[in-house]
Amino acid sequence: MKKSFKIEVDCAACALKMEEAAKKTEGVKDASVNFMALKMNVEFEEGADVKSTMEKVLKNCRKVERDCEIEF
Amino acid sequence: MNKKQKKMLLRILLSAALLGVLLLLPLEGWLRFALFLIPYLIVGYDILIEAFEGIRNGQPFDENFLMAVATVGALALGEYTEGVAVMLLYQTGELFQSYAVGKSRRSIGALMDIRPDSANLLGEDGEIRTVDPDEVEIGSVIVVRPGEKIPIDGVIAKGKSSLDTAALTGESIPREVKEGSEVISGCINLSGLIEIRTTKDFGESTVSKILDLVENATSRKSKSENFISKFARIYTPAVCFGALALFLLPPLAGLLLDREAQWSVWLYRALTFLVISCPCALVISIPLSFFAGIGGASANGILIKGSNFMETLSEVRTVVLDKTGTLTEGNFEVSGVHHSTIEDEKLIEYAAHAEVYSSHPISRSLIRAYGREPEASRVSDVREESGRGVIAKVDGREVAVGSAKLMRALGCEPIDCSHVGTIVHVAIDGSYAGHILIEDLVKDGAQEAIESLRRSGVKKIVMLTGDVRAVAEDVAKRLKLDEVKSELLPADKVGAVEELLAAQPEKEKLAFVGDGINDAPVLARADIGIAMGALGSDAAIEAADVVLMDDEPGKIAKAIRISRKCLRIVKENIWFAIAVKLLCLALGALGLAGMWAAIFADVGVMVIAVLNALRALHVKKL
Numbered sequence: 001m002k003k004s005f006k007i008e009v010d011c012a013a014c015a016l017k018m019e020e021a022a023k024k025t026e027g028v029k030d031a032s033v034n035f036m037a038l039k040m041n042v043e044f045e046e047g048a049d050v051k052s053t054m055e056k057v058l059k060n061c062r063k064v065e066r067d068c069e070i071e072f
Numbered sequence: 073m074n075k076k077q078k079k080m081l082l083r084i085l086l087s088a089a090l091l092g093v094l095l096l097l098p099l100e101g102w103l104r105f106a107l108f109l110i111p112y113l114i115v116g117y118d119i120l121i122e123a124f125e126g127i128r129n130g131q132p133f134d135e136n137f138l139m140a141v142a143t144v145g146a147l148a149l150g151e152y153t154e155g156v157a158v159m160l161l162y163q164t165g166e167l168f169q170s171y172a173v174g175k176s177r178r179s180i181g182a183l184m185d186i187r188p189d190s191a192n193l194l195g196e197d198g199e200i201r202t203v204d205p206d207e208v209e210i211g212s213v214i215v216v217r218p219g220e221k222i223p224i225d226g227v228i229a230k231g232k233s234s235l236d237t238a239a240l241t242g243e244s245i246p247r248e249v250k251e252g253s254e255v256i257s258g259c260i261n262l263s264g265l266i267e268i269r270t271t272k273d274f275g276e277s278t279v280s281k282i283l284d285l286v287e288n289a290t291s292r293k294s295k296s297e298n299f300i301s302k303f304a305r306i307y308t309p310a311v312c313f314g315a316l317a318l319f320l321l322p323p324l325a326g327l328l329l330d331r332e333a334q335w336s337v338w339l340y341r342a343l344t345f346l347v348i349s350c351p352c353a354l355v356i357s358i359p360l361s362f363f364a365g366i367g368g369a370s371a372n373g374i375l376i377k378g379s380n381f382m383e384t385l386s387e388v389r390t391v392v393l394d395k396t397g398t399l400t401e402g403n404f405e406v407s408g409v410h411h412s413t414i415e416d417e418k419l420i421e422y423a424a425h426a427e428v429y430s431s432h433p434i435s436r437s438l439i440r441a442y443g444r445e446p447e448a449s450r451v452s453d454v455r456e457e458s459g460r461g462v463i464a465k466v467d468g469r470e471v472a473v474g475s476a477k478l479m480r481a482l483g484c485e486p487i488d489c490s491h492v493g494t495i496v497h498v499a500i501d502g503s504y505a506g507h508i509l510i511e512d513l514v515k516d517g518a519q520e521a522i523e524s525l526r527r528s529g530v531k532k533i534v535m536l537t538g539d540v541r542a543v544a545e546d547v548a549k550r551l552k553l554d555e556v557k558s559e560l561l562p563a564d565k566v567g568a569v570e571e572l573l574a575a576q577p578e579k580e581k582l583a584f585v586g587d588g589i590n591d592a593p594v595l596a597r598a599d600i601g602i603a604m605g606a607l608g609s610d611a612a613i614e615a616a617d618v619v620l621m622d623d624e625p626g627k628i629a630k631a632i633r634i635s636r637k638c639l640r641i642v643k644e645n646i647w648f649a650i651a652v653k654l655l656c657l658a659l660g661a662l663g664l665a666g667m668w669a670a671i672f673a674d675v676g677v678m679v680i681a682v683l684n685a686l687r688a689l690h691v692k693k694l
Contacts, residue, residue: 011169013350013355032293034288037177037290
């Protein structure tokens, strides 16, 4: 399943880091961050719960970029 | 500017003013240090916090950490002014970047401002309610007033008007529509009030699809972007270790050789390295160039589905075109009547009546040429001669319409035509009455489009068609194409493209241009598939990598030129940024460039690269 989320982040390098962090999150099959459109596309693994997975994604992203935001 | 940016600007101005005052005061020792610390902390406290957090989370090489080390180091060396100034300039650069990106995001957004905000739903009681377009069900009737955007695809149920399709196609001439016309969302209603019966959900409507496509286009990353990500990953740690080596090795070598170690000189040079170590200019400007290029192209009715396709498009040297619908109109027209024994109009009238029950494109073109609806009551005893034509009684006379074979079967000798096209022979009451020439007309602008492709650096132009050889070669000769492959079944087209793919040099790419109907496999097989005249055709939008919203052949060359410009900018930025950084690293190591030069290399290059990237947006005149 694929879903797109609106994000807030200040710089392109930080967006790349968020992408890396999201990819490594449990329950995420693949993720890509589009800095220009300020969107994160996440492909979930089968059976993964969107809400709890996204909470983990946000937590991991905050580790690499303190003031980032993901709307979900 | 948003709130965050305003706050940053205030901090920068405050800190700069304080620094200016402090530089004028005669200060000494600890007091001097303590006072310089104030502007430093005002402008850079968040960097210090983030650097600390970075270490705690195991992200040692982020740019916050590097800036923190460089500036704290400068302060420790007693270079108070430089420490504060570097932080100040770094933050100014970040602010500019965030402002410029935000601004370009908005201007590209405005370019694509085709999203309708609401729909006027006509209730059964005749009352009009304004609702969210998402809520409108298929088959509802919506009202669009002059000046409003059509929110959902549908068919006009009442009224007539002209539509401005410029936002979708870049075409400035309005389209006339009346009852029964299909209309697509995103067009602006110019003159009359119209009622539209919707045929799609908002989510499935053209406007939603296009927006979705453009917004997600930059998610498909190009080779250049992947190169930059990799480069950034290696560059920063490499420069950091370089800085460490620069700090340790020369003084140690000095000690071994019994000379003065000069620790502080080398520490300063090492710190200079750290300031140059951020790859920001590259990381920001490359995706921005692609984003601007894709935005600029879509404002011209050219949708490029990803940065990777933008890159491939710029490397195209072979263009393969489908004939029908791409170079030719795709609808057959009667272009002449020859050797007729009766009046030309009469001949067409008979032929049109004999074909009254047929839906074949050729029959339709005869009926169109007749100009009126044939009267079925005048026709009887219709016999289809499979693959050869039709024989029918019209006004009591036996009319045979079809191929030369049919004529011979009836015992009369057909006269050949000197023109190339589809020839329909007619015999009346068993004697030859002449033939009608039917042609698929070459599109206006096809000639210019081919010339323009050549000027854009395309080396080979090939036409594929299922049509007969004589017709294909005639079109190819008129348009001066390099190669033509005719009488191909849809499946053969894939084979033909594969042959061409195998024959081309490795670095060159092949584009296939089709109308998106029946050629999805070929669109997919080519290095890049371009669908033409895709407005309202879901299949074409789905299958192609590049979608031309209208069917003007000139757009093919334009798309290639836009991609060339975009990639040229990308390359300029890559080489410019890398060259300046390497130069500053070299000068910094030799002690010829200090921290001032370093911060200009970092922030200045980024500003220039961002401004250069924005040029990709301006492609109207290409």
